[in-house]
Amino acid sequence: MNVLLVEDDPVLTDGLSRVLNSHGFTVHTVNNGNDALSQRFNAAVLVLDIGLPGIDGFEVLRRMRAAGNNTPVLLLTARDTIPDRVHGLELGADDYLVKPFATPELVARIKALIRRSAPQPAQLTVGGLSLDNATKRADIDGRKIELSLREWTVLEYLMQHASRVVSKQQIIDAVLPWGEDFTINAVEVYVSRIRLKIADSGVAIRTIRGFGYMLEKSEA
Structure with a gap:
């Protein structure tokens, strides 16, 4: 996977490039906003520093989105x-990391953005439970069930990985951008709520x- 890193600190650029390369990413780097906007590098994710010389990261992002560039x-x-977080979100950013940060978190967030940007099936079905991404409707054998946004995203991730074990941290990384205050305990609470709502669906969360x-x- 290709990553475009836009960062003006050469030491940080070198360190992040080494880390991302070690995780199998192909990294291309530029150190200013003008060069970032002129790139034709086909990136799966753009890692963009806000505090760039000249054109800052916010302006780079604004111009990208205005030009129809939807790269995460x-x-x-x-x-x-x-x-700052709200401004970035309104401009079209997908995620946010505050310096200093741990490099494993950067890698996890890049992988999560790649997963979220991948085409999703129109409908997920396991047993009698189905999620329709077009209408955002959840059904059990045709009967609608009500899910909050967070319940939907947690359940969707679990259904995408049906019959596979996923960790609580994977759920957090995959479904919650912007570093929201969503803890391991919160995952447990939402899974508990979802279990109650899908109890008669023929599907279980173990x-x-x-x-x-x-x-x-579920076993018959």
């Missing part, structure tokens, strides 16, 4: 304020001790 964008910034959860068809 992960913003890097030293500014951890709500107005707890795999020490590993996470597995969604699968």
